[in-house]
Amino acid sequence: MVTVLYFAGLRERLGCGREQIPLPAGTPTVGAVLDWLRTRDGRWAEAFAPERAWRVAVNQHMADLATPLKPGDEVAFFPPVTGG
Amino acid sequence: MVTVLYFAGLRERLGCGREQIPLPAGTPTVGAVLDWLRTRDGRWAEAFAPERAWRVAVNQHMADLATPLKPGDEVAFFPPVTGG
Amino acid sequence: MARVRVQEAPFDAGREIAAMTNGRRDVGAVATFVGLVRDSNDGAAVRRMTLEHYAGMTERALEAICDEAHSRWDILDVRVVHRVGPLEPGEAIVLVAVAGAHRGEAFAACEFIMDYLKTRAPFWKKESTPAGERWVEARESDDEAAARWAEGGGPA
Amino acid sequence: MARVRVQEAPFDAGREIAAMTNGRRDVGAVATFVGLVRDSNDGAAVRRMTLEHYAGMTERALEAICDEAHSRWDILDVRVVHRVGPLEPGEAIVLVAVAGAHRGEAFAACEFIMDYLKTRAPFWKKESTPAGERWVEARESDDEAAARWAEGGGPA
Numbered sequence: 001m002v003t004v005l006y007f008a009g010l011r012e013r014l015g016c017g018r019e020q021i022p023l024p025a026g027t028p029t030v031g032a033v034l035d036w037l038r039t040r041d042g043r044w045a046e047a048f049a050p051e052r053a054w055r056v057a058v059n060q061h062m063a064d065l066a067t068p069l070k071p072g073d074e075v076a077f078f079p080p081v082t083g084g
Numbered sequence: 085m086v087t088v089l090y091f092a093g094l095r096e097r098l099g100c101g102r103e104q105i106p107l108p109a110g111t112p113t114v115g116a117v118l119d120w121l122r123t124r125d126g127r128w129a130e131a132f133a134p135e136r137a138w139r140v141a142v143n144q145h146m147a148d149l150a151t152p153l154k155p156g157d158e159v160a161f162f163p164p165v166t167g168g
Numbered sequence: 169m170a171r172v173r174v175q176e177a178p179f180d181a182g183r184e185i186a187a188m189t190n191g192r193r194d195v196g197a198v199a200t201f202v203g204l205v206r207d208s209n210d211g212a213a214v215r216r217m218t219l220e221h222y223a224g225m226t227e228r229a230l231e232a233i234c235d236e237a238h239s240r241w242d243i244l245d246v247r248v249v250h251r252v253g254p255l256e257p258g259e260a261i262v263l264v265a266v267a268g269a270h271r272g273e274a275f276a277a278c279e280f281i282m283d284y285l286k287t288r289a290p291f292w293k294k295e296s297t298p299a300g301e302r303w304v305e306a307r308e309s310d311d312e313a314a315a316r317w318a319e320g321g322g323p324a
Numbered sequence: 325m326a327r328v329r330v331q332e333a334p335f336d337a338g339r340e341i342a343a344m345t346n347g348r349r350d351v352g353a354v355a356t357f358v359g360l361v362r363d364s365n366d367g368a369a370v371r372r373m374t375l376e377h378y379a380g381m382t383e384r385a386l387e388a389i390c391d392e393a394h395s396r397w398d399i400l401d402v403r404v405v406h407r408v409g410p411l412e413p414g415e416a417i418v419l420v421a422v423a424g425a426h427r428g429e430a431f432a433a434c435e436f437i438m439d440y441l442k443t444r445a446p447f448w449k450k451e452s453t454p455a456g457e458r459w460v461e462a463r464e465s466d467d468e469a470a471a472r473w474a475e476g477g478g479p480a
Contacts, residue, residue: 008220008292009303053306056288060225076222076290080306081248083219083291084203084262084282092376092448093459137462140448142439144381160378160446164462167375167406167447168359168418182338185358193413200356200433201427202341207349222413257349271357272469275435280356282427313428 001032002069007078010054013047023071030056031065033075053080086153091162094138097131114140115149117159136165137164143162171246172230174195174221176253179263188245188267197271199278201264207257209304212297219252219261222290226250229289236284238278240317243268248281250291280317287314328375328386332409335419335476344423346402355434357420363413365460368453375408376416378446382406386444390453392440393433396430396473399424404437406447436473443470 001020011017019029024032048054057076058067069075085104095101108116122129132138141160142151153159169187181202189195205217234246245267255261264281268274293304325343337358345351361373390402400422411417420437424430448461 005222007222007290008294055220057225060222060228062288074223078222078290079292079303081287081290082293082306083221083289083306084286089378091446092450124386141381141478143377144378144384146444160381162378163448163459165446166449166460166462167444167445168375168442180338180455181356182336182339185337187352189413189414189416193361195360195414196359196362198356198357198358200337200354201431202354202356203427204351204354205349206352206425258345258347259352260345267339271359271435271438275357275431279427279431 002073005076029071030067086157089160112153114151172248179249192320197274198267199274203262205257216296217255218294220292233284241273241277283313286310328404335405336476353430354423355430359418361413372452374410374450376448389440397429397433439469442466
């Protein structure tokens with residue numbers, strides 16, 4: 001399993017802030033998690049549609065689609081940041 | 085007459101902070117005042133020797149050798165500034 | 169006080185500067201930035217702003233930005249304080265203060281930290297406007313500001 | 325409080341920033357610089373520093389620099405406080421604070437005011453070192469910093 005977090009507008013759109021999902025089979029990466037999430041229902045496919053800008057962090061470090069995952073990792077998806 | 089002020093190292097070198105001097109005859113300028121001061125004694129010639137860096141203000145605005153003077157003006161000589 | 173803090177409470181810029189400089193005699197320059205909530209943004213009135221963040225990652229990201237500033241400039245100390253939660257227009261959101269021996273490096277490092285914070289620290293702003301609530305969109309100008317530093321140099 | 329002040333008393337950076345921003349809701353950015361006395365300069369230990377100035381001209385020069393900053397950048401308010409008299413290492417000498425809607429202009433105007441103040445405001449520093457007292461020499465690097473702004477643009 002991996003922990004998946006969602007923040008800000010993405011959390012609101014999905015109606016979910018935190019969940020546990022199974023580690024994808026084969027070579028587990030952020031991209032594989034995303035492929036799995038997109039198959040769930042319209043909200044997830046829509047939230048991660050190609051025209052939407054989002055960022056991902058693994059274990060609290062900025063990551064990308066190719067970043068590998070292992071059991072227990074924390075994967076966070078969020079919109080581009082707007083602090084400061 | 086014009087009022088002449090000296091500041092910082094220049095004041096200390098000359099042993100004088102403020103004095104009244106006659107307005108030079110002819111076309112009175114900062115340069116004419118300086119020529120008159122240099123004739124006084126060695127200290128003044130030395131303080132305003134060509135290799136020394138100094139600045140001049142007339143009525144509290146930065147000026148130069150060509151700046152014209154009139155009776156009652158305040159002429160200030162000082163080293164390059166070092167505040168901040 | 170810690171170099172990096174994320175908090176709901178207000179901060180005092182004078183106290184943050186004093187905490188960096190008190191007892192030191194080698195600091196010649198402190199450059200400080202304070203960001204505040206404005207009552208308008210993108211043409212709409214802003215009544216309130218709420219700041220969300222990714223606790224844990226935020227502190228890591230800010231610490232990494234401070235480390236990067238120390239590696240790029242000869243500076244002596246850094247403070248970053250960022251508020252979260254609900255804020256009113258006129259309230260301060262963020263403080264970045266950099267102490268150094270000389271002013272050029274303190275200014276450059278302070279501006280660098282702000283530019284990186286704006287694009288790399290996981291904070292998100294939600295505005296309350298007369299038309300309802302909205303998440304603030306990231307700005308291209310912030311990406312461009314951060315990109316200035318990519319060559320290891322920057323404008324200063 | 326006046327925009328420009330020359331005084332012997334210490335100042336509080338937090339209070340100066342608050343005085344510019346309290347009651348306002350249009351300020352999004354305050355860039356602040358504080359300069360302090362260091363305990364060494366040009367290879368010598370500095371025990372004390374004494375600041376002399378040209379009363380009257382100083383205030384005029386600082387006001388003119390603030391006006392110039394307002395004419396070059398879209399900023400909302402400026403504060404300049406400069407101390408005179410005897411100061412110990414670790415004490416603050418000067419504060420420049422600039423309020424604006426956005427950070428780029430506030431940073432640029434703050435740095436500009438410091439660079440111009442260093443080369444155009446009639447202050448002189450005398451240092452007390454183990455070898456005696458000496459007037460601080462003007463620095464070429466300060467002239468170069470001020471010259472950056474000559475084209476009306478500057479590094480930002």
